[in-house]
Amino acid sequence: MAELVVALDFPDSTAALDMATRLRGAVNWVKVGLELYTATGPSIVGALTDMGFRVFLDLKFMDIPNTVRGAVRSAVGVGADMVNVHACGGRRMLEAAREGLEDGAARTGRSPILLAVTVLTSMDATDLALPEGTSVADLALAYARTVRDCELDGVVCSGHEAQAIKAACGADFACLTPGIRMADAGDDQRRVMTPEMAVRAGSDYLVAGRPITRAASPADAAALFLEQMGRVVL
Numbered sequence: 001m002a003e004l005v006v007a008l009d010f011p012d013s014t015a016a017l018d019m020a021t022r023l024r025g026a027v028n029w030v031k032v033g034l035e036l037y038t039a040t041g042p043s044i045v046g047a048l049t050d051m052g053f054r055v056f057l058d059l060k061f062m063d064i065p066n067t068v069r070g071a072v073r074s075a076v077g078v079g080a081d082m083v084n085v086h087a088c089g090g091r092r093m094l095e096a097a098r099e100g101l102e103d104g105a106a107r108t109g110r111s112p113i114l115l116a117v118t119v120l121t122s123m124d125a126t127d128l129a130l131p132e133g134t135s136v137a138d139l140a141l142a143y144a145r146t147v148r149d150c151e152l153d154g155v156v157c158s159g160h161e162a163q164a165i166k167a168a169c170g171a172d173f174a175c176l177t178p179g180i181r182m183a184d185a186g187d188d189q190r191r192v193m194t195p196e197m198a199v200r201a202g203s204d205y206l207v208a209g210r211p212i213t214r215a216a217s218p219a220d221a222a223a224l225f226l227e228q229m230g231r232v233v234l
């Protein structure tokens with residue numbers, strides 16, 4: 001059964017924890033991204049796990065291998081259930097990320113899910129200087145194969161690539177899919193999909209932020225997403 005992850009993209013802990021209170025009981029997973037983490041630091045992860053949420057720490061590390069090894073090791077210590085890096089950091093960086101996770105796990109006894117971002121869901125072909133004959137889907141699949149070879153747990157990808165990635169990398173290779181929309185929102189996301197279509201494509205985790213957190217009732221909006229996800233019989 002796919003999980004819904006709500007992105008808590010807020011400028012401070014008061015706003016994020018207020019939203020988390022409104023979502024308590026409606027969703028299991030929340031996501032702490034760059035805006036919130038930069039404002040609050042690691043304490044927000046503990047506050048959310050204390051409320052009973054599973055936390056995806058979405059910091060998308062990309063740097064030289066040694067730096068990413070240390071960053072992932074530190075992220076494990078923060079107490080998140082899922083962490084990530086950018087696949088475009090390359091094979092040695094991805095291997096270093098896995099080593100950082102293993103180091104962190106040896107120290108803390110915790111082993112979060114480690115994912116790598118293929119191509120951001122906000123991007124389409126117009127954002128990339130792709131070689132002729134290469135599509136965004138080809139690039140995402142190539143990144144996913146490298147991520148699988150480096151023995152990470154899965155990728156962040158759009159719903160449009162999930163099926164091909166699962167076919168190439170295996171059913172156990174996790175696909176987490178942001179850019180989930182009930183209808184075109186005309187925002188910064190480009191490779192979007194409905195909750196139902198993303199689950200049909202094989203995504204294991206669906207991420208939605210604004211469609212839920214900006215709704216009049218975030219809990220009701222989350223329930224609608226979950227209802228659409230639950231309708232899919234695979």
Ligand SMILES: O=c1ccn([C@@H]2O[C@H](COP(=O)(O)O)[C@@H](O)[C@H]2O)c(=O)[nH]1
Nearest residue numbers: 007033119120121178179207208209210
């Ligand atoms: O490819 C990616 C990777 C991460 N994200 C993050 O997901 C949420 C989406 O929020 P919405 O408000 O539903 O657009 C956001 O925190 C992004 O940083 C992504 O969108 N695409």
